[in-house]
């Protein structure tokens with residue numbers, strides 16, 4: 001990427017995303033087809049040409065949850081009546097440089113949950129936007145760069161970041177180390193344009209708290225999983241304790257989060273359970289099942305439906321970036337980039353002691 005022009009924000013984002021591709025290289029060999037998604041990678045291909053039935057934009061806050069139906073499981077399903085994430089909403093921005101430009105569609109429940117949680121952060125800690133990467137295609141189904149994201153219930157959300165002075169730094173897919181620090185390397189071959197950033201723990205926590213609290217209050221969509229690196233999980237929970245966040249929310253978040261083999265140190269991958277209505281119309285939940293979920297289904301008098309294992313072709317899984325492609329795209333890397341990647345390998349291999357990878 002050394003020939004990439006600098007000075008425009010688009011170039012900056014595009015080069016930052018090349019790091020994410022390098023990170024796939026670093027994570028390769030332990031690749032988990034279901035989760036090896038390139039959240040912040042900029043693709044060279046688009047599925048736009050195959051999309052013929054894009055739904056019209058709908059206000060997520062006034063849409064009825066009955067409008068959308070998630071069908072099947074996260075890695076094998078589809079969605080009917082999906083709605084589009086607005087390009088902007090209070091405290092929220094859809095990333096135009098997402099891996100798949102069309103992947104802004106999800107269930108009403110998912111889109112509404114994001115809009116509501118981002119609005120809470122915006123009201124309480126204004127000054128930064130939540131940046132949303134891929135959700136799913138208009139009708140769901142296989143999607144490039146992801147193993148799941150097929151049934152309208154998965155979304156990749158970038159962290160909030162701060163710059164060295166503590167001011168909000170526009171989110172990109174920047175991996176953070178166990179102290180919450182990272183670099184916006186921009187041009188990977190040029191050390192002079194590197195910018196030190198760190199994870200904005202208070203805003204990132206406030207977002208996940210709002211998301212979890214929404215469903216604890218019986219209003220929102222029920223989060224099933226947050227896939228994120230163990231050290232980010234630890235930082236968020238330590239902050240939540242210091243900030244005296246409600247115990248029920250902290251416990252729920254601790255229950256929900258785990259590190260997949262692709263470590264997710266530059267974004268949160270959030271997965272929602274089927275709504276009880278969708279469960280009766282073909283929606284299937286993958287694992288895990290929790291006691292509180294069983295209880296919720298009992299109260300709704302709905303039987304759980306487990307996603308069936310299906311033989312999956314490479315196409316079903318969505319096309320992910322190969323190691324060679326990532327290396328080719330990344331091109332030349334200066335010393336600090338390589339050092340960061342070496343360090344990163346240590347937290348990709350072994351998650352936090354005592355905590356296993358996501359099943």
Ligand SMILES: [Zn+2]
Nearest residue numbers: 037155156269
């Ligand atoms: Zn994802």
